[in-house]
Amino acid sequence: VSHYPQDVEVVIRTALDLYPEHYREIVHGAISAQPALTEDVVSIAIEKHPQHCANIVKTAIHAEPSYIDFVVNAATHATPEELQDIVRVAVITEPNSADTIVRSVAEAQPNRLAEIITTAIGAVPLVGEYIVEALLISYPQSTETVITTAFKESNLNNGNNLLRILATARGAGINDDEIKLYAINGGVTEEDFSALMEQLESKE
Numbered sequence: 001v002s003h004y005p006q007d008v009e010v011v012i013r014t015a016l017d018l019y020p021e022h023y024r025e026i027v028h029g030a031i032s033a034q035p036a037l038t039e040d041v042v043s044i045a046i047e048k049h050p051q052h053c054a055n056i057v058k059t060a061i062h063a064e065p066s067y068i069d070f071v072v073n074a075a076t077h078a079t080p081e082e083l084q085d086i087v088r089v090a091v092i093t094e095p096n097s098a099d100t101i102v103r104s105v106a107e108a109q110p111n112r113l114a115e116i117i118t119t120a121i122g123a124v125p126l127v128g129e130y131i132v133e134a135l136l137i138s139y140p141q142s143t144e145t146v147i148t149t150a151f152k153e154s155n156l157n158n159g160n161n162l163l164r165i166l167a168t169a170r171g172a173g174i175n176d177d178e179i180k181l182y183a184i185n186g187g188v189t190e191e192d193f194s195a196l197m198e199q200l201e202s203k204e
Contacts, residue, residue: 008037009044016048023049024059031063038067042074050078054085061093068097069104076108083109087119091127098127099134106135113142114149121153128154129164136172143174144182151186159196162188166196 008030015026023045030041038060045056053075060071068090075086083105090101098120105116113135121128128150135146147169154161162183169179176197183193 008034008040012041012044013048016045020049023052024055027056027059028063031060031067035064035067038064039070039074042071043078046075046078050082053079053082054089057086058089058093061090065094065097068094069100072101073104073108076105080109083112083115084119087116088123091120091123095124095127098124099130102131103134103138106138110139113139113145117146117149118153121150125153125155125158125161128161129168132165132168133172136169136174143172143178144185147174147179147182148186151183151188159199162192163196163199166200170200 012026012030015030016023019026027041027045031038042056042060045060046053049056057071057075061068072086072090076083079086087101087105091098094101102116102120106113109116117131117135120131132146132150136143139146147165150165151162154165166179166183169182170176180190180193183196184190188196
């Protein structure tokens, strides 16, 4: 692949045909040799082995974490029915890139925003605030979906996660009445919301 990048498709397809059980090594080796071809490698590997989509995503991220957006984008386009597995595996493998992951997947599947947020926060609850921040910037028209889903999926017993989401929503310029409505729709009681607001104001 490094000697003949223009023939990546033929090389990867042939390798996967000859050694199907070694798909992980083939994906890892190809991406390590030519990171710029990450999207092509992932697309071809998933086309050949759709049943191993999650493993291919994980292997590709390990091979070249800085190309994670290309990995999840290619995987989501190739197998949209595997969206939850793609998001879950990607966020667990590289939690520091959760904002990039959800943004890339949302670009490929904008109508599944709530499902993307649910899966990402369900996999790694601590990423809630980063996901909310990224999606509020990219999808300002979906503010209600983003914040309500984030509150719904964050553990209501974990005040710190809720507090960070609340602070992120406020930082994005959303007024307190709207945030309260979204929080209550997300399962937060009025009493808990008032307590969270008091905590937030005491920290500011």
